[in-house]
Amino acid sequence: MTYAVGVDVGGTKIAAGVVDEHGTVVEKTRVPSPTHDPVLLQQAVASVISELKVRHEIGAVGVGVAGFVTAERRGIYFAPHLPEGLDTMADAIAEQVGLPVVVENDGNVAAWAEYAYGAGRGVPDQLMVALGTGVGGGLILGGELYRGGHGVAAEVGHLTVVMGGRPCKCGRRGCLEQYASGTALQSEARARAADGRAPALLAAAGGDPAAVTGVMVTEQARAGRPEALSLFDELAAYLANGISSLVSVLDPTLVLLGGGLSAAGELLLEPTVAALAKEITGRGERPAPELRVAALTNDAGLIGAADLARRTHG
Secondary structure (H helix, E strand, O other): OOOOEEEEEEEOEEEEEEEEEOOOOOEEEEEEEEOOOHHHHHHHHHHHHHHHHOOEEEEEEEEOOOOEEEOOOEEEEEOOOOOOOOOOOOHHHHHHHHEEEEEEEEEHHHHHHHHOOOOOOOOEEEEEEEEEEEEEEEEOOOOOEEOOOOOOOOOOOOOOOOOOEOOOOOOOEOHHHHHOOOOHHHHHHHHHHHOOHHHHHHEEEEEEEEHHHHHHHHHHHHHHOHHHHHHHHHHHHHHHHHOOOOOOOHHHEEEEEEEEHHOOHHHHHHHHHHHHHHOOOOOOOOOOOEEEOOOHHHHHHHHHHHHHHHHHHH
C-alpha cells in the first residue's frame, strides 16, 4: 500500500505521521521545531519525512503550517509564529525528500480531516475553529475546502473582538486569538493568580503565578472550582462573539471546536453554546448551527495534510 505523510508544523514542535487511504495514522513521530531559522525548519521537516520514508512506501507529503499559505500551496506569505523566508517551502522540502509536497494552512487541514473522517463527516457546510497556541480556522462550503482568492481564507483568529485590545503577533490589536486561545486562557489564569483572584490556582502552582498552566485550569474546572470555571466562561464569551460574526456571513450548519483546548470537552462546549445562543443575530427566529467538539484531536493536522496531498498527487 502507498501511504501519504502528513506533517503538522507548530510553534514548538513538528509532528509527522504516515496516513493510509482511510485516514488512519499508522506511525507518528515528532521533534522540536527550530522556529528561528527557515532553513533549519525546512531541514527538520525533511528529516522526519525521510525517517518515515525508510519504513513505508510514501506517495506524497502534506505539510500543515500556522500561516497564510499561497494560492498554489507552495509556500507561506506570512506566519506570526514561524520565521520569514518560507515562500518556497514545498519545493525546498520536495528537493530534500524526493517526493511531491503540498503546503496548506493548519486550520484548513484540520477542517478537511474532520469533514472527511471526523466529527463533521459528510456535513457540506461547516466551520472549524481550532483553539491552540493561537486560533486557526477552516471552512468547508458545498463539500469543498474554501481557500479564498489568494489562499488565505478562514483566518478566524484575527477577527477583531476588542477594539484597541491586546496586541497580537499579526501586528493588530484585539484579535480573537488573544482572548480565546489556549495561550490566552493560560495568560489570564496567571494574571488572576498574581492579583489574588485565583487562590486555588496559585496554590496548585506552588505559589508561583508564572507556573500556572492551562492544564491546571482544566483540572480545577473539572473539579468544579468557580475561579477556573469563570475562566472558561470568559473565554467562551469571546469565542461566541467571533463565531456569531462568522455565522452571520457564512451560515454554516455545523461549527467544530478543535485544537488542543478542545480536549476540555464540555467545559469549553457548554459555555460556548450558551454564549452563542445570546450572541447570534436573529436568535430564536432563525436556524442556528450545531456546535460540536472535533473528534480527531491532535491527529487532525496530520490526517488532513496527508489526505489533501494524496488527493492532489494520487
